[in-house]
Amino acid sequence: MSTNTAMIEKYRNSFLKEVEANVEEGDWVKMCMQCGVCSGSCPLGKDWAHPPQEIFMMIRAGKREEVLTSDSMWMCTSCYNCIVRCPRELPITHIMHGLAHYAKRLGLAPKNQPTMKFAQLFWDNLAKKGRVNELKLGISLYFMNGFGEGIKTSLKMKDIGLGMLKAKRMSVAEAFGGHAVKDLAGFQKMLKKAQELEDARLSQHG
Amino acid sequence: MADQKIGAYICKGCGLEERLDMQQIEMTATRDGKAAVAHQHDMLCSKEGVEMIRNSIESDEITHTVIVACSRRAKVEAFNFSDVAVARANLREGVIWLRPDSDENRETTQEMADDYVRMACAEAKAMHKPSPSGEQDLNKHILVVGGGVSGMTVALEAAAAGYPVSIVEKSGALGGHVAELYKRTPQHAAPAGVANGRNVDLPGAEDTGIEEMIKRVEENADINVHLNSTVAKTSGAPGRFSVDIATESGSTTTENFGAIVQASGFKPYDANQLPEFGYDRSADVVTNLELEALAKAANGGPIKRPSDGKEVTSVAFVQCAGQRSDKEGHLPYCSGFCCTTSIKQALYFKEQNPDCDTTVLYSDLRTPGAAGEDFYRRGQQSEVIFTKGDVSEVVTNGELTVKFKDIILGEDTEMVADLVVLATGQVPNSGPDPYAVAPSDDDEEEGGDSAPEENTVTVSVESILNLDYRQGSDLPQLKYGFTDSHFICFPYETRRTGIYAAGPVRRPMDIKQAVDDATGAAMKAIQEVHNAAAGRAAHPRSGDLSFPSFRKEGCTQCKRCTVECPFGAIDEDEEGYPQYNESRCRRCGTCMGACPVRVISFENYSVETVNQQIKNCDIPDEFDEKPRILALACENDAYPALDQAAMSGEELTPWARVIPVRCLGSVNLSWVTDAMNSGYDGVVLMGCQKGDDYQCHFVRGSAMAAERMSKVGDTLSTLNLEPERVVIHEVAITDIKRAPQLINDMAKVVEEIGMSPFKF
Known part of the structure; x- marks a missing residue:
């Protein structure tokens, strides 16, 4: 059930x-x-x-x-x-x-609800390293609605992207792994514990 | 009137001296006004000024006083000389504050002031010092008709103040409808500091406390209770009411009372008039009052439905059942108590069984009273479902299906319930309306006729007071059968002086409001007992000692005074002459305005006092280009509006001469024709609003005036005058800009149509 x-x-x-x-x-x-x-x-x-x-x-x-x-x-x-x-x-x-x-x-x-999708992407991005990886989050948002649209949006935004690179507001290195919070293991442990508590609460109610 | 001595007292204060030639004013008073004494004072309302007048009165130097100063509405305490007749010339609000201070206006302003002095002296000459009739002695005994919560409150309050009370109750027990209730709605809001939360401690239903109240009434030595009794006859007047109290068994006792309070309450609306809600088809469709009986029977246990005794697990409340609707047989008004009552009743179910489905179907939820909103929140907190819906039908096929349109979600839907409660309203328990229109008028008249085939909302029209009055057996009513009163200014004063209405007979209300209402009515009854004894008027001419009298030789027995009196104060004697009852009279003068032969007068207000004022205004001849406009302004609203206009610097045409009247109803047509004959160029009549939402302080005065004046056009045409020269306006006390404007407009009209040819 x-x-x-x-x-x-x-x-x-x-x-x-x-x-x-x-x-x-x-x-x-x-x-x-x-x-x-x-x-x-x-x-x-x-x-x-x-x-x-x-x-x-x-x-x-x-x-x-x-x-x-x-x-x-x-x-x-x-x-x-x-x-x-x-x-x-x-x-x-x-x-x-x-x-x-x-x-x-x-x-x-509702399937494909954009706010819901965005929230999921944000969460997944954040949960990985304990920080929001803006480069990856940005790209994943561009490609949220399919490959074709992603390419289009990327091309449209390319001047801004290059400008940010030039001004050192963005680093290409972030695309490979990216930096994490100091105690990543601790962070993930914390999330796990929180999930356990939530599951326990739900099983009690649900 | 050889011994008549007029003293004119002229104030120089408040800028009067700077604007006017005071020597000239004094000369006008002595030469034209024939004042025997004239004194000027720097500040007449000061202690010294008042003392000066008082000394003249006490040394018998004067018999009539003319105060030449400010409006008669100002400084009333200072210029209160009850032992002489007093007239006032209004030079402050009436002249200098309404006229611009400039050289070119000086002459006309002075003329205005001189005229008002002449008019006041002439008025004083025609006045007499009012003195009470002494018709009544002090009778502190108060009659209360109705032994419900309102009537008992009146009795307890009056008795506590030292006034013995008799209660006449038709049924066999005190308590009225409240005794039928299981609980009452809360009286107090949540204490300060209770959060606006969702699980907080909010006020709930309370015990009615009616048994304790009945006990207090029964134990009170000053309260005499007549059960199973009715009022068979009421005659007399405040201070000397004689009442026959008839018991069911047939015996009658007669008692005398100083004042009467009618607390006859309400009758529950007859739900049989609601076939759409299945009241007549299913025992499980009940009214709110019937649910109280079910709750009382359950006494805290599960409430059972009437048809088969099954415990109720789902209940729907239909708000505004047969109310707030224009449909035939429905009550057009809101009864004001049913929303909180339904919340209370929903909680009967919820607090006994939290899983009981309770739904309140409402269109507008209104919870009056201090506890109202908190009580609503308590209902919500307990998960009573409030659905904004318009119920169209209750289907009674085995189970009850309530069909309704959900107004928020905009869809037709339905719900099934074990029990349906109809939140029906209150129908005033009034006697027959003495002024009801004949039965042919079939839409809105209720209580006026007993034609059963008509779908009127009143069930019975048995008389409650059986008044032995010329104008009918009971209190006059408003549109829907509630007691008529001036609800803004003096809600307790009915149109029968000394008889007060309290509780739901006056307007629909809940217990708390009825108790407040009854307390107010008790206070008014106590006041009236003393007013009647002293010969003083009740509202709005509180304290007035004058009362109407008539010259019998001149009376033609036309009966217009006895018919038109808005307060039923005048009876007829065996010969058909009017018979005044001083303490029933409110001193409006409507009889005086009605009298075609002008034989009715008050000591200090008569056809003559106003006529003299009209005649003693100087009418410059045609070539002076100075028209004269007479304004007769109601002293209740129009005259104070003009005073207010003066205070706020509005401007009035210098051609106007304003005379205050007690009510437009007191305006005798002869004043208008006499004014036109003596050369006035226009007449403006200013009274209060008439009609269903009247503001006339004497209820019918302005309506009467409008009716009489509708015929003035013929009079004018016989004089060969333009009908535009006489206008009648409704003026509210707030019409500060408009009131002077209406008179100024007449000045413009005169300018256009030209001066009156009647100047000699």
Whole structure:
């Protein structure tokens, strides 16, 4: 049984309860009073299929599938406008990220969602050496959507790249390994431990 | 009137001396105004100035006082001489503050001031010192009709202040609807410092405390309770009400009261008028009041549904059921208590069983009161689901399916529930409206007729007070059957002086508001007991000792005064003459304005006092190019607006002469025709807003005036005058720029159509 079906089984009728137990800051969702200030404050709100107010209402209406497969919460840029303005002081930004994270964990997040892809690339890059390797991250972003587009973007950006090389803002050497944090082994141990703790938490809840 | 001696006291302060020729003013007062005494003072409202006037009064030097100083609305404490008649010439707000200070205006400004002095002296001459009638003695006994939470609060408050109370309750027990409740909504917000969080300690439902309240009423020696009783007849007036209290068994006792509070409360809306929600088809569709009975029966245990006694595991609350809707048979208004009530009831379920699905379907959630928002948060915290939805139907096929449109998500959807609670509203428990329009008017009139085929919201129209008044048996009503009162300025004063409405009969409200309301009404009743004893008026002419009298020889028994009095103060005697009840009167003068033969007058306000003012204004002849415009301004809003305009430096045409009137309702048509006949070029009448959302301090005065003045055009055409010369305006106290502008506009009209030909 996949985690997803296990969750459906467990929370049967109450998606709100599922969100409370599994989503970061999810226990705030019930406190939304549907004033719509968050949706009105969101600079990208008009591009969201479901602005935050609607997402909260959908959670309470039990629209599990629609919420978790939505790409709306992935659109959040963490500008924090909604948090500042929410009269009920809901940590809306965190809830949006929490929902996105939960959707991804259940494998329900929309495939090829660019924010999600970027986040994964960033994480993978960072987890390797404990530092962000900007050259590699840049290149992997260029090629995020396929080889052809990658070449095109690289050519478009080549003058900037050469300029940065000239000004010694970028080093070609970084492409081969790149430098790491001082105690790389310690760093990776730390990540491993964190993962263990998270897994333990999930197995308890999920 | 040989012994009439007028003393004119002229103030030189506040810039009057710099702007006006005071010698000239004094001469006008003595020569034209025939003042026996005229004194000038540097600051008349100072201790010395007032003492000067007081000395003249006490040495019998004068019988009538004319204060030539500021507006009659200023310095009222200083110039309060109750032992003589007082007239005031308004030279400060009325003249110098409304006119620019420049050489070319000096002459017209002086003319204005002289006219006001002449007018004030003439007014004083026609005035008498008002004295109370002595019709009533002090009767501290207060009658409370209704033994619910409002009525009991009135009784307890009045008794605590030392006023004995009788409660008349129709049913067999005190407590009213509150006694039917399991719990009440909280009264206090969360204490300061409780975070705006999601798992915090927020106020919850409380015990109603009604048993304890009933006990306090029953144990109070000053409160006499008549159960199973009704008011069979009420006659008299404040201070001397005589009330027949009839018991169910048929016996009647008569008691005397100083004042009455009607706390007859509300009737629950009849949910049978909501077939779309299946109330008549399923026992599991209940109203909010019926749910209280279920909760009371459960007493903290699981609430069972009525049809089969199954424990309720899912419940839907339909807010605004039959309310806030224009549909026939629905209440057009919001009852104000149902949102918090539904939260309270949802928590009955949630706190007993957290897994019970409770959904509140609302269109606008409103939680009045200090605890309201916190209580809403408590509901949310307990995971009551609040869905903004518009319920269209409850299908009752075995299970209950609530069909609704989710307004946030914009989709038609439905939910299944064990129990559906309809949040129905309050219908005022009023008697028949004395002014109800005949049954042919079928849309909005309720309480006015007993035609059962009409789908009106009022169930019964039994009289509650059985007033033995010329104008009907009960308190006049507003549009939806609630008691009529000036809700902005004096909400407790009904249109029957000395009878106060408290609680949901006045407007829909919850317990907390009803208790506050009842406390206010108790205070007003106490006030009225003393006012009546002293012969003083109630709001808005608080403390006025004058009252209307009529010259019987001149009366034609046309009955216009007895019909038009907005307060039902005038009855008719056996011969058909008007019979005044001084303590029912609010002193607006609407009867005086109505009287076609001008026989009604007050000691200090009469057709003559105003007529004399109109006549004693100098009318320059046609070739002087100085028109005269008469403005009759309501003293409640229009006159203070003009005073305000003066204070904020607005400008008024020098041709205007403003006379304050008690209410536009007191304006007798003869003033207008007399003014036109004596050569005024235009007349501006300024009163308060009329209609359903009236602001008239005497409720009907400005409406009456508008009706009377609609006929003035004929009079003008018989005089061969242009109809534009007389206008009537609605002016609010905030119309500071507009009020003088309306008079200035008349000056422009006169300029265009030319001067009146009636100047001699």
